[in-house]
Amino acid sequence: MDQADIAGSTARNSPTLLTRLINQSIQHFREKLSIEGAQHYLVSTSGTLSAGTTSPYAFYVLDLSAVSPSIVRCFGVDITVQNDVIPLTHVPFASRNDYGGTDAKGIPAAWAVLNTAKLAILPGSGSSYPYVVWYLPVLADLSADADTFNGVAGWEDFIVWDVVTKLIVRDQYPQAFQMALAKRDEMFADILRSATRVSAQGGLHVGRDVLAERLRGLGNSRRRLLPPP
Numbered sequence: 001m002d003q004a005d006i007a008g009s010t011a012r013n014s015p016t017l018l019t020r021l022i023n024q025s026i027q028h029f030r031e032k033l034s035i036e037g038a039q040h041y042l043v044s045t046s047g048t049l050s051a052g053t054t055s056p057y058a059f060y061v062l063d064l065s066a067v068s069p070s071i072v073r074c075f076g077v078d079i080t081v082q083n084d085v086i087p088l089t090h091v092p093f094a095s096r097n098d099y100g101g102t103d104a105k106g107i108p109a110a111w112a113v114l115n116t117a118k119l120a121i122l123p124g125s126g127s128s129y130p131y132v133v134w135y136l137p138v139l140a141d142l143s144a145d146a147d148t149f150n151g152v153a154g155w156e157d158f159i160v161w162d163v164v165t166k167l168i169v170r171d172q173y174p175q176a177f178q179m180a181l182a183k184r185d186e187m188f189a190d191i192l193r194s195a196t197r198v199s200a201q202g203g204l205h206v207g208r209d210v211l212a213e214r215l216r217g218l219g220n221s222r223r224r225l226l227p228p229p
Contacts, residue, residue, distance in 0.1 A: 029159060042135065043137050045132070047131055051126060052124050057120070060123075065118070067135075069139075071117050086107070088108055089110040092112060153194075158187045
């Protein structure tokens with residue numbers, strides 16, 4: 001907390017409290033950054049979908065509760081059909097019955113969240129397709145004095161200022177809170193810019209054929225148009 005000039009923190013704020021706030025901020029930071037489109041903290045798990053639906057539902061339930069490390073939030077599902085990797089569309093839970101009844105089977109087109117570790121695959125598979133699920137894993141809390149969080153290129157500074165804002169709220173310093181909040185938000189905006197930006201190799205491209213890029217790889221009807229760059 002030296003960066004925020006929190007003097008005598010061990011007297012006013014116990015190590016136990018600081019550790020709890022730090023762990024909360026780390027978890028919040030990882031999820032917030034992932035939701036904004038950065039993939040730095042995502043991992044994957046793979047397996048094979050069983051054919052058919054899961055009784056009595058009109059969809060197949062993919063149970064990932066045994067996955068380790070356990071899941072905080074899922075961000076993507078891919079299946080492989082005849083060597084083609086197809087990303088499934090994420091749809092809201094309200095759409096769970098929009099892909100046919102209990103007898104509907106075919107190539108899955110979408111997925112929805114049932115709960116943290118269970119996904120609805122829509123419609124049920126007509127065959128046993130391999131899958132890959134991309135997700136944010138649970139991170140073990142820091143506990144020992146030597147434990148560290150690798151924030152990548154100084155990103156852990158956001159954790160510092162996030163904890164500072166919580167301490168200032170506790171100490172009831174409104175003016176200092178606004179200053180710390182502005183600093184925290186400034187740091188997150190800067191991290192987000194660098195985390196989600198990919199520079200094209202070779203610098204500027206003049207006369208770029210965007211349509212050709214979107215149509216790249218359309219070898220059969222199952223493949224989709226690539227999204228606009």
